[in-house]
Amino acid sequence: MAYDVLKKIGGREYRYRVESYRDPETGRVRNRWTYIGRASDEAPVVKRRRPAPQTRNLLIEAFLRLIDRTPWGELTAGAIAVEAGVAHGTFYRYFHDRQELLDHCTRRANEMLDARLVELTAIAPTVDQERARLRAWVVDLMRRPVAPAGLMRTWSELALASLRRTRRRARIAAFSAYIAALRERSYAVALGEPRPLAIALTFQLEMLSRRTAHEQALLSEDEYLAAAETFDRLLFWRPP
Numbered sequence: 001m002a003y004d005v006l007k008k009i010g011g012r013e014y015r016y017r018v019e020s021y022r023d024p025e026t027g028r029v030r031n032r033w034t035y036i037g038r039a040s041d042e043a044p045v046v047k048r049r050r051p052a053p054q055t056r057n058l059l060i061e062a063f064l065r066l067i068d069r070t071p072w073g074e075l076t077a078g079a080i081a082v083e084a085g086v087a088h089g090t091f092y093r094y095f096h097d098r099q100e101l102l103d104h105c106t107r108r109a110n111e112m113l114d115a116r117l118v119e120l121t122a123i124a125p126t127v128d129q130e131r132a133r134l135r136a137w138v139v140d141l142m143r144r145p146v147a148p149a150g151l152m153r154t155w156s157e158l159a160l161a162s163l164r165r166t167r168r169r170a171r172i173a174a175f176s177a178y179i180a181a182l183r184e185r186s187y188a189v190a191l192g193e194p195r196p197l198a199i200a201l202t203f204q205l206e207m208l209s210r211r212t213a214h215e216q217a218l219l220s221e222d223e224y225l226a227a228a229e230t231f232d233r234l235l236f237w238r239p240p
Helices: 052-067 077-084 088-094 098-121 127-143 149-157 161-184 194-215 221-236
Strands: 002-009 012-022 029-038
Touching (some): 052 088, 052 098, 052 149, 077 098, 098 127, 127 221, 149 194, 194 221
16 A cells, blocks of 8 residues: 655655555564655745744733723633734733733733833922923823723723722822822922822812723813812812
């Protein structure tokens, strides 16, 4: 009995004839391979695998796009892989499950929040410059939230109370330190301990962020300016 097979060596295919025969000494059936020739003279097609960080980022970006339009309960690893344009099994090379991917995106959002809050420490040389800087900072924070709307809705859907507390504590601590620094420079006129005012500023940001996330609509220009005006008046306004 004889049949032809193709073997791929170094990206090229080669044809062999395989013949089965019975070894007269042992009585066992053996195969004899005979090289016939190259299967094709065409140049081999080498399929290059994407670099690992690139594939990982594709999955992360696909996840963030999907949760912007898909409830968490309906989201699957397979759907994320399809959205990313990779094989289903590729997902599990980078993440154990969708919860691990959510945790990764949450950590990244928290790191971005920390980075934005650090910007408060770069206080300008004059009070007028600082007022302008803070107003611009508030508007930019609203325009470019550190967490996508879909991610924030997922946090709410899963009722992640500990996460909300962590992010709230970070904001309150940063605003408290900022208010104290403004007072040291005689920029701020608000009386009392910094913490209550820091809590008020934090709630203002949270309210606007929740509205953007749950109503799935960006704030208007007037609302951006109103948010900036609120911060300015709470921190710098002097009664006539």
